[in-house]
Amino acid sequence: MGEKSRAVALHERSSAPAPHVPAQRANPDPAPEPGTGEPHPVARFAEFCYRRLAGDYEVDEFGFDREFTDSLLLPAARAVYEHWFRVEVTGAERIPADGGALLVANHSGTLPWDMAMTQVAVYENGRRLRGLGSGLLFGTPVLGVLARKAGQTLACGPDAERLLRGGELVGTWPEGSAGLGKPFAERYTVGRFARCGFVDVAARVGVPIIPVSIAGAEEAHPKLAEVWPLARLFGLPYFPVTPTFPILGPLGAIPLPTKWRIDFGEPIEAGPGCRFALAERVRGTIQRTLREMLEERANPFTG
Template identity: 60%
Template structure:
């Protein structure tokens, strides 16, 4: 099996899906309707089969592009997005507002709250960006080390466009015109107990602000309501967490009591709101070296998200019905 072609990062002012190869294997003729045309369902089946075989051929020959971070747009569109989209639309019934605040082109840093015991909120945000943006842009997410240490999960994360949460990678993506997503609360956010739901944890030292100042891209606050209810964390088994090398080992109303069934998230109703951009291109060239400025901008972003969460919660009805 050959390796995929690696394409250099370029300024991604236009984001297009990778089209299916026109040279897929031939398919046997099928019966035609009167008039010489195949029935729509048969014609659709033929096209689907041809596309699937062409996709398999490209996978086997390595004839597909990836960037230097391992992002594979074709695999993301064909295999990763469809199941996530079903979860997004049918299970969590996500409603999105503020899409007009996402830039049509050029880089931007999307900063969001983090919750839910498992980081499902990050991939739902990625689906929200891709499926609601007029140009179907991808959200290049910054993930913790633990994500890339899990064998299968790490490979899929790379394929879907994620990379390590470090400033050099973030800055290169932003300079190339990508939408980059960051969750500054980290494990403190997703691992907090249910009693502290929708109360933001610390945003670290403001590394995301430094990356935005260096590249001059806007910071877009993102507020997510609904993720806190999918796995209500009522306890933490710290000995098991240390045994498995995890930041926490959660106990929820369904896990570990129900075993594997406890891993099914509760079907809460989600709302995702993208706030007005906070510009960073009006500061001096060495603004990222001013710790007070970095602290103030970090606090501004955090407070923006926190107050938006409070407003969204006052407008929400039943957490599972909306």
């Protein structure tokens, strides 16, 4: 590429005068005039790298890194969302346009793909979801950091309350790791909610509970058996045996390309009353919706 064809985006920082021959510019994609229009994509990417290298970005008190999430994590997750799981969303109009709400969903899939996909589904509908994860997640190298950067935090009362009071949408999977690692035979039976604290939090802050039913995730990693001595060795809640893991090694982490459907249900007001009854009502709603979704579905892979 000759000097004449170089695009020049003017910028106050550039002290060295760039070769600039506007009259003879032969570039088919003309560079924007100084101060107008969009900067060159390469320059924009470089600016991103510059800021990441200089540490010039904002992180909130939970560790949520908006720029990192929007430019790297969400596009990657969206590719999986659109092309791998082909997620179909129903009831998106029930996601509140503003203000806090607690989204409660069924948990499954051996690896927490459902958390990532719900996060994308909510983002596609104009809001952000702040997921609540287990202590095990935040203690895991790399994954814990990515989870915090994506806006997730520890599943505990004070963290959830703080986020809700800030007007955020908070997602919780109260089945916990028992739900995540449920055996394939028990798929689509929503387990006991190990923690009913979410009901108290929603009642205290005064936000509605939105039951979220996720179909498709439960077949993504069919857990056929588990090896408890290995689980104990690695300090994990379970060590799964799926059709692809551990036989295929790390490739076993690739989920089966099931067709997903995520349904956002009718909001439930968390008023005063028995927490267990309310938690049971949320669980029952999710279970019923799941059954309906499964009846409509012909095949886990085509939907």
